[in-house]
Amino acid sequence: MDLEVDDIEQRASAGALPSWDDVESLVQAAYERNRTVDDGEVADYIPILGEADPALFGVAVVEVDGRVHDAGDVDRRFSIQSISKAFVYALVCEELGHRPVLERIGVNNTGLPFNSVMAIELNDGHPLNPMVNAGAIATTALVPGDDADAQWAFIVEGLSRFAGRTLELDDVVYRSEAATNQRNRAIAGLLESYGRLDRDPLETVDLYTKQCALLVSAHDLAVMGATLADGGLNPVTGVQVVSPEVCRDTLAVLAASGLYERSGEWLFEIGLPGKSGVAGGIVTVSPGKAGIGTYSPRLDSAGNSVRGQRATAHLARSLGLNIFASTTHEPSTERSRP
Numbered sequence: 273m274d275l276e277v278d279d280i281e282q283r284a285s286a287g288a289l290p291s292w293d294d295v296e297s298l299v300q301a302a303y304e305r306n307r308t309v310d311d312g313e314v315a316d317y318i319p320i321l322g323e324a325d326p327a328l329f330g331v332a333v334v335e336v337d338g339r340v341h342d343a344g345d346v347d348r349r350f351s352i353q354s355i356s357k358a359f360v361y362a363l364v365c366e367e368l369g370h371r372p373v374l375e376r377i378g379v380n381n382t383g384l385p386f387n388s389v390m391a392i393e394l395n396d397g398h399p400l401n402p403m404v405n406a407g408a409i410a411t412t413a414l415v416p417g418d419d420a421d422a423q424w425a426f427i428v429e430g431l432s433r434f435a436g437r438t439l440e441l442d443d444v445v446y447r448s449e450a451a452t453n454q455r456n457r458a459i460a461g462l463l464e465s466y467g468r469l470d471r472d473p474l475e476t477v478d479l480y481t482k483q484c485a486l487l488v489s490a491h492d493l494a495v496m497g498a499t500l501a502d503g504g505l506n507p508v509t510g511v512q513v514v515s516p517e518v519c520r521d522t523l524a525v526l527a528a529s530g531l532y533e534r535s536g537e538w539l540f541e542i543g544l545p546g547k548s549g550v551a552g553g554i555v556t557v558s559p560g561k562a563g564i565g566t567y568s569p570r571l572d573s574a575g576n577s578v579r580g581q582r583a584t585a586h587l588a589r590s591l592g593l594n595i596f597a598s599t600t601h602e603p604s605t606e607r608s609r610p
C-alpha cells in the first residue's frame with residue numbers, strides 16, 4: 273500500500289475534532305488532493321461491478337453531534353458489499369453477546385484474501401473472523417429469524433437504522449453476484465462440513481449476497497460510522513441502534529481485519545478501525561469523534577479502494593485521529609496524592 277501521506281503533517285491526537293471550519297477545509301483538501309489518482313482497478317469478478325464509472329469519488333465526514341462535511345460524489349449510490357459485514361456483525365453481537373460470538377466466529381486476522389478457502393482448511397474449519405467471507409457467512413447464519421425472509425427483514429431494518437434511512441436492494445447487483453458466487457457457495461458448504469453452520473448453506477449465501485447488494489452512499493457510510501463512533505447512537509436520527517459495548521467489540525474486529533490482509537498497513541498509516549467493500553466504499557470510525565465514508569471504485573489488489581484509503585489517511589493525519597498517537601504529557605508541579 274502506497275498512501276503517499278508522509279508529507280501531511282500528523283496533528284496530535286486530541287479528545288475532540290478541530291473546529292467545524294477546519295474539518296470542512298480538510299475534507300475538501302482530502303478530496304481535491306486525491307481526485308486525479310487513477311491507480312488500481314475496478315472489481316469485475318462480480319460482472320456488474322465492472323461497469324462502475326472509475327471517475328466517481330466522494331468523501332463524507334459526519335461528526336458525533338450530527339454535523340456533516342461532504343466533498344464530491346457523496347450521494348452516489350453503490351452496493352455496500354463487504355462493509356455490510358461490520359454492521360451485520362454488530363447486530364448479531366447485540367443479539368447474542370460478547371462471548372458466544374467470540375467463540376463461534378473468532379476475532380483473529382487470517383492474513384489471507386477475503387475469499388480464501390485455504391484459511392478455513394488451515395484452521396480446522398474455523399472461520400477466524402467476521403470480516404472475511406467465511407466468517408461473514410457464518411455470522412449471517414446467526415441472524416435471528418424463523419426463515420430467510422425474517423432474517424432478511426432483520427438485516428434490512430438493522431442496517432437502515434445505522435444509516436438513518438431505509439436502504440434498498442440493488443436487484444441487478446444481487447442477480448449478477450448470485451449467478452457467479454460459486455466460491456462463496458463452496459465456502460458455506462465447507463463450513464457446513466465442519467459443523468460450523470446451523471442453517472442451510474445455500475440459503476445463507478443467498479442472504480449474504482443480498483446483504484452485500486444493499487445500496488448506500490459515502491454519506492450513508494459516514495452516518496453508519498458515526499453511529500459506531502457514538503456508542504451506537506445514530507447522531508442524525510437519535511436512535512440507539514446497538515449498545516456501546518457492541519460498538520467497542522465491532523471496532524476491535526475492524527481494526528484487526530477490516531482491510532483484510534492489508535489491515536496492518538492500514539492501522540500503521542491510519543490508526544483507525546475501518547471496513548472496505550469491493551464496490552469501492554470504505555467506512556472508517558474515529559471513536560467519540562466521527563464517521564468517515566468514502567467512495568471510489570478503483571481498488572488495490574486486496575480489494576480496497578485506492579482513493580478512499582488515501583483520502584482517509586489524509587483525514588486521519590490532518591485531523592489528529594490516529595488512536596495510537598499521544599503527546600508527551602506536561603509534568604505538573606503539583607501532583608495529587610493517591
Ligand SMILES: NC(=O)CC[C@H](N)C(=O)O
Nearest residue numbers: 353354386484549550575
Ligand atoms: N470484499 C468484498 O466486498 C466482497 C463482497 C462480495 N459480495 C463477495 O462476497 O465476494
